[in-house]
Each structure stands twice: as structure tokens, then as C-alpha cells.
Amino acid sequence: MSTPAAPASAVKVRFAPSPTGYLHIGGARTALFNWMYAKAQGGKFVLRVEDTDLERSKPEFEKEIMDSMAWLGLSWDELYKQSERFEIYREYAEKLITEGKAVRDGTAVILKVDKSRDIKFDDLIRGLIVFNTDEIKDQVLMKSDGSPAYSFSCVVDDALMGITHVIRGEDHISNTPKQILMYEAMGFKAPKFGHLPLIMGTDGARLSKRFGAVAVSDYRKEGFIPEGLVNYLMLLGWSPGNQEILPLKNACEKFSIKKVNKTAAQFDMEKLKWVNAQYVKLTPTGKLTDLLVPILQEEGLLGEDYDRASLEKAVEMFKSRLNTLRDFVERAGFLFARDFTVPADVRAGHLMKNMKKEFDLLAGRLSGLEVFDLASTEKVFRDVVAELGIASGELVHPVRVALSASAVGPGLFDIMVALGKDRTIARLKAAF
RNA sequence: GGCCCCAUCGUCUAGCCUGGUCAGGACGAAUGGUUCUCAGCCAUUAAACACCGGUUCAAAUCCGGUUGGGGCUACCA
Numbered sequence: 004m005s006t007p008a009a010p011a012s013a014v015k016v017r018f019a020p021s022p023t024g025y026l027h028i029g030g031a032r033t034a035l036f037n038w039m040y041a042k043a044q045g046g047k048f049v050l051r052v053e054d055t056d057l058e059r060s061k062p063e064f065e066k067e068i069m070d071s072m073a074w075l076g077l078s079w080d081e082l083y084k085q086s087e088r089f090e091i092y093r094e095y096a097e098k099l100i101t102e103g104k105a106v107r108d109g110t111a112v113i114l115k116v117d118k119s120r121d122i123k124f125d126d127l128i129r130g131l132i133v134f135n136t137d138e139i140k141d142q143v144l145m146k147s148d149g150s151p152a153y154s155f156s157c158v159v160d161d162a163l164m165g166i167t168h169v170i171r172g173e174d175h176i177s178n179t180p181k182q183i184l185m186y187e188a189m190g191f192k193a194p195k196f197g198h199l200p201l202i203m204g205t206d207g208a209r210l211s212k213r214f215g216a217v218a219v220s221d222y223r224k225e226g227f228i229p230e231g232l233v234n235y236l237m238l239l240g241w242s243p244g245n246q247e248i249l250p251l252k253n254a255c256e257k258f259s260i261k262k263v264n265k266t267a268a269q270f271d272m273e274k275l276k277w278v279n280a281q282y283v284k285l286t287p288t289g290k291l292t293d294l295l296v297p298i299l300q301e302e303g304l305l306g307e308d309y310d311r312a313s314l315e316k317a318v319e320m321f322k323s324r325l326n327t328l329r330d331f332v333e334r335a336g337f338l339f340a341r342d343f344t345v346p347a348d349v350r351a352g353h354l355m356k357n358m359k360k361e362f363d364l365l366a367g368r369l370s371g372l373e374v375f376d377l378a379s380t381e382k383v384f385r386d387v388v389a390e391l392g393i394a395s396g397e398l399v400h401p402v403r404v405a406l407s408a409s410a411v412g413p414g415l416f417d418i419m420v421a422l423g424k425d426r427t428i429a430r431l432k433a434a435f
Numbered sequence: 436g437g438c439c440c441c442a443u444c445g446u447c448u449a450g451c452c453u454g455g456u457c458a459g460g461a462c463g464a465a466u467g468g469u470u471c472u473c474a475g476c477c478a479u480u481a482a483a484c485a486c487c488g489g490u491u492c493a494a495a496u497c498c499g500g501u502u503g504g505g506g507c508u509a510c511c512a
Contacts (some may be wrong), residue, residue, distance in 0.1 A: 021512045034447040056511060111510060131442070138438050138508085153512045177507040200441080211503080235447095238461090242448050245460040264448080267505060271446050274462040284475085307447060324474040334474095376472070384471095399471040411473035 014046025015167050018072075018079075019157065020386060021053045022065035025218035029172065029202045029210055029318050030309075032236045036199060036263065037170045038077045039237070042255040049164060050079035053157070054086045055150050075229050076251060083164070085156050092151035095159050095189060096144050104188045105144055112145040114155075114188060122180035127168070127197030127260050134180035142181055159180045162191035170197045170260065173267075196261050200240050200267045208267060214270070226329030228286070228294065228423065231279030238278075239268040276326040283325045292318045295331055302332055304339035317421050320413045337407045338421055343430060345408045350427040353404040359435040361391060361398055362405070366431040375424040380416045403433040 018034040039046040072283040096112040098104035111368035120136040144155040205215040299305035368383045388395045419427045
């Protein structure tokens with residue numbers, strides 16, 4: 004990467020969400036690509052809240068969007084709110100009327116569009132795109148209620164804020180010629196445009212509430228970590244080559260808008276989980292524990308005072324089998340349960356045979372241990388199995404279920420050590 | 436309907452611009468190995484150039500059309 008000494012024509016991009024809903028996956032990907040482009044070019048990233056629809060815009064959505072952006076690590080250099088800039092839009096609309104380029108229609112302001120002109124632009128991602136103005140109606144600039152129409156406030160702001168590259172979703176392609184007309188009318192130089200492919204649901208249809216989780220905050224609640232979600236998102240429409248796991252910082256260095264592809268991508272939850280799991284494994288256990296503590300406390304599995312050392316050991320034990328943070332709650336929950344019991348259906352499946360005799364023998368031997376660790380518990384277990392003259396599997400599986408209420412999980416002796424001597428023995432005795 | 440965009444394994448994609456590799460990687464799937472189970476890890480396998488024409492000695496790659504999918508068509512953003 005060359006690091007030019009602040010070129011005069013520095014890149015400036017923006018992400019312009021409308022606070023009429025949560026930040027969704029598609030918006031996040033758009034923000035991400037803008038952000039990566041800014042970083043790759045040594046430019047600036049502007050966050051502009053497009054809250055011109057006073058009815059539908061809500062402060063809580065605005066907050067949620069900014070929180071999600073921050074959580075994803077997409078920091079902004081400048082922040083604007085369109086609701087604070089209505090005067091500016093009005094000014095430009097008046098100017099266009101004065102110049103005879105727009106007309107009043109009641110209290111609204113309309114831009115007259117000349118017919119039979121080809122409007123061309125060279126899309127950063129798609130190449131040359133041409134529209135004929137015969138397909139474009141006269142454009143509302145200011146609405147009757149005094150608020151600006153989307154296209155107009157967008158153009159005024161992009162021009163005034165010095166946005167050099169407008170990178171947005173493909174659904175805006177047909178807005179582009181309309182906006183180019185507005186740049187022309189106001190005498191502004193149009194920026195470069197790049198239209199990103201859309202993200203589709205698994206069924207190939209548009210991502211919607213029906214699809215399941217669409218809000219970034221939903222993924223956060225489900226236990227995805229930002230590094231994982233970001234890495235997955237960057238793979239939708241762009242590829243760093245034969246490499247899937249690439250931290251944002253490194254991705255920025257390789258990012259090229261020209262290499263973004265044109266095809267809509269389907270969102271694949273399985274791959275997201277896999278990517279997330281890679282980052283879970285890469286996260287130092289201490290940090291992972293920090294992330295888990297609030298979740299466990301919220302679930303009532305952990306009090307204010309807990310044994311940090313044993314919690315970290317538990318985290319270490321489950322680290323390789325977590326897709327999400329939330330998986331830990333489900334899989335390691337037995338380590339924290341106050342009143343542990345094996346659910347009836349699990350008993351029915353794995354503890355049908357009464358093994359009280361065997362369990363008592365094991366519990367008795369375990370209670371004699373001075374040092375309760377991996378080696379000592381395994382030794383005792385092997386001895387008991389030998390003494391009983393049974394295959395180790397015959398005892399391993401029932402014991403695992405009795406201790407953890409699950410037939411699957413970490414190694415049996417890891418479970419015993421994590422539980423500790425007292426609880427291990429108590430659960431063995433309570434089994435039958 | 437009109438206008439615009441798009442088209443490689445089931446999915447995400449590399450390759451396409453500058454035609455000539457067994458069309459490569461990853462998720463998922465299947466199989467085997469490791470192991471007390473699961474996960475993990477390792478190995479192996481199956482799996483794609485939408486279709487039809489054209490240009491060319493040669494087409495996933497260039498051109499045209501067809502089909503299919505998507506977007507826009509608001510005083511929503």
C-alpha cells in the first residue's frame with residue numbers, strides 16, 4: 004500500500020441511513036464497504052442521518068443505528084442530521100426557482116426535466132450506465148409540507164459535504180440519473196457512483212423480517228461477535244482471494260472497489276456461524292470470558308461474585324465448540340445450574356438402566372481423592388471400570404449424562420474437574 | 436407493462452478486462468483418521484461455467500439473442 008501525503012482530492016464517502024428502522028444487515032454491509040474504501044484510500048467516512056421523514060423517523064432507531072455501527076467498529080469522522088439542515092435545502096430550492104430551473108407547485112418545488120437526453124455515468128462497479136430522460140419524470144425537490152424529497156437533500160448534502168464517492172445499494176441505480184440532473188441544475192460536480200449488489204435471503208428473495216434476524220442488533224443478541232459478523236459481511240460481494248478469515252484491518256489494505264462483484268449474494272447463516280466460530284477460537288480466553296460474563300449474569304447463571312479462574316477454565320473447555328457466545332449458555336449451563344437435575348426426556352434416553360451400584364462405587368472412590376484433577380479422576384475411573392469388569396463406554400456415557408445432562412460435550416474428566424469433587428459426587432449420588 | 440442491473444458447484448466466491456490451466460478456494464454434505472461422546476483438528480470424495488447462436492485454430496472469458504432472477508417506476512428513504 005502506498006501512503007501518499009494527503010492528496011488534494013482526498014476521498015470522502017458517507018453512509019446515510021434513515022432512522023425509520025434498525026440497522027439491518029444490508030445497510031451494515033453498505034456502511035462496511037464505504038468504511039473500507041475510506042480506510043483503503045486514506046479518506047474520510049461521514050455518517051449522515053437521513054431523518055427527513057418526520058413521521059417515521061424515531062430517535063430510538065437513530066440511537067440503535069449508531070450503537071450498531073460502533074459495535075461493528077465502523078467509526079465515523081463526521082456526523083450530520085438532515086433534520087437540522089432544512090434551511091439549506093430550502094435555500095437551494097429557492098435558488099433553482101430564481102434561476103428558472105425549478106417551479107413552484109403549491110408549496111412544493113419541482114425540478115423540470117428536459118426530455119430526450121441521455122444521462123450517462125460510469126459506475127465504479129458496473130461500468131457505463133445510460134438512462135434516457137424520457138423515462139424520468141419531473142422531480143419533486145421540496146414537498147408540500149416543507150420537507151425536502153430524499154433525492155434532493157441527498158444531492159445537496161453530498162455536494163456540500165464534499166462527498167467524492169457515493170457507494171450505495173443497487174436499488175439506487177435508477178435514482179442516480181435523477182440526482183445527476185440535480186447536480187447539473189445546481190452547478191455541482193457529480194461524485195463517482197458505485198452500486199453494490201443486494202443481499203438476498205436464503206430463498207433468493209429480498210431480505211425481510213420473514214427471513215429471521217435482519218437487524219445487526221439481533222445478531223449481537225444471538226451471540227455473534229463483531230469481528231465475525233464483519234468478516235462474513237465483507238465476503239458478500241467481495242473476495243480477498245483464497246482466504247476467508249481476514250480481520251478488518253488487513254481487509255482494508257486489500258480492498259478495492261473495482262473488485263466488488265455485481266451479483267446479488269444470498270445470506271448464508273451456516274457460513275456466518277463458521278466465520279464467527281473462527282473468531283471465537285482466535286479470541287483470547289480472558290477476553291472471551293469478559294464477553295460471556297454479562298450474558299451469564301443476565302441469564303441468572305452467574306452472580307456478582309464468581310470464581311474467575313474456574314470460569315476461564317470452563318470457557319477454555321468449550322471454546323472450540325462455540326459458534327456463538329450464546330452457545331456457551333446452552334452447552335456449559337450445567338456447570339452453573341443451582342439445582343441440577345437431568346431432564347426426564349434425557350434420562351429416558353440415556354439413563355434407563357439402573358446403575359446405582361456402579362455409580363456408588365465410583366462416587367466412593369472419587370471421594371477418597373486428595374487431588375481432584377484430570378489424571379487422578381481418570382485413574383480412579385479406569386480402576387473402577389476394571390474392577391467391575393465392564394467396558395469403559397458402559398460407564399462413561401451414563402456418568403456424562405448424570406453430570407452434565409447431555410450425551411455430548413467435553414471429555415468426561417474435564418467435566419468432573421470443572422464441576423469439582425463435591426458436585427461431581429453429589430450428582431453421581433443423585434442420579435438413581 | 437416500461438426502464439435499468441445481474442447470471443461459475445446447494446451457498447459465498449477465484450478465474451472474465453489482457454480467449455489456450457484437470458475451472459481453484461471456502462461453507463455445507465459424504466467418507467475415513469484422532470477420541471469416552473460431541474465439537475475441533477487432519478485427510479479424501481461428490482458438486483458449477485443457465486440456454487441458443489456468432490467471432491476464433493481455440494470461448495466460462497469477446498459479441499448478439501433467449502430464459503431466469505433482482506431493482507426502480509411515490510410530495511418513502
